[in-house]
Amino acid sequence: MSSRPRIVPLHTPTYAAAHLYCFTPAGSGPSAYRSWAALLPDDIRLSAILLPGHENHPTRLPHTNPDVLARDIAILINTARDEKAAFFGHSVGALLAFETTRHLSAADRPLPVLLALSGLPAVHHEKLHENMRTVVYDGVGQRPDMAPFRPDNNPGPEANAFYAAALADTLLVLNYRYRDEPRLEVPFALYAGQDDTLVTYEALAAWSDHTLHRAEPRFFPGDHYYLVDSAPALVKQLVHDIREAVA
Secondary structure, three states: OOOOOEEEEEEOOOOOOEEEEEEOOOOOOHHHHHHHHHOOOOOEEEEEEEOOOOOOOOOOOOOOOHHHHHHHHHHHHHHHOOOEEEEEEEOHHHHHHHHHHHHHHHOOOOOOOEEEEEOOOOOOOHHHHHHHHHHHHHOHHHOHHHOOOOOOOOOOHHHHHHHHHHHHHHHHHHOOOOOOOOOEOOOEEEEEEOOOOOOOHHHHHHHHHHEOOOOOOEEEOOOOOHHHHOHHHHHHHHHHHHHHHHO
């Protein structure tokens, strides 16, 4: 049985000028962003997208069709809209954040004020599928930099659920078929770790081909999961970029 994604609130101030929706990395869920609640100011609300088959949604089957999943998320976010929305997606989450924005645009719905894309080559760049093939060949278990949220030394059902979700998310990217569409009228923010072997400056900068606004990549200390160790610096920059977009 499959089901639709959910929105999980993580930071709920009484008043907020913007609502930050976070799209999760491969295999993970809202817990990947739970620590951000303490780093955000009181004028930014924080929610994360919980995908079927992930974390507290483990009894459902994960999706491997990126277009269907992005469409469902677009419907979900549109019906939940209150403040101005901003999207942040890391790794597989970046692809879903981008495609969700495209679905909103195609449906002539309100767009996010900012689309922040992290740790993923642009969807039309050859390095995207090249990297995913490498991950499949190596195996997620052999790439600790690709799975920091996995259960530690746990061979039981919890670990199995994580790897099932991580594999489904990898297949989701492999199933992705890029289609050419008009550039989005949304400013982008582009982030990555300085030591991330999966993202080059060129591959990250190529996201600029999809926006009418100039987007300059920013790099932070760390590898593919720099968003864990460099969370304070990343959130500070993200808050700055959101406020600039809202102003």
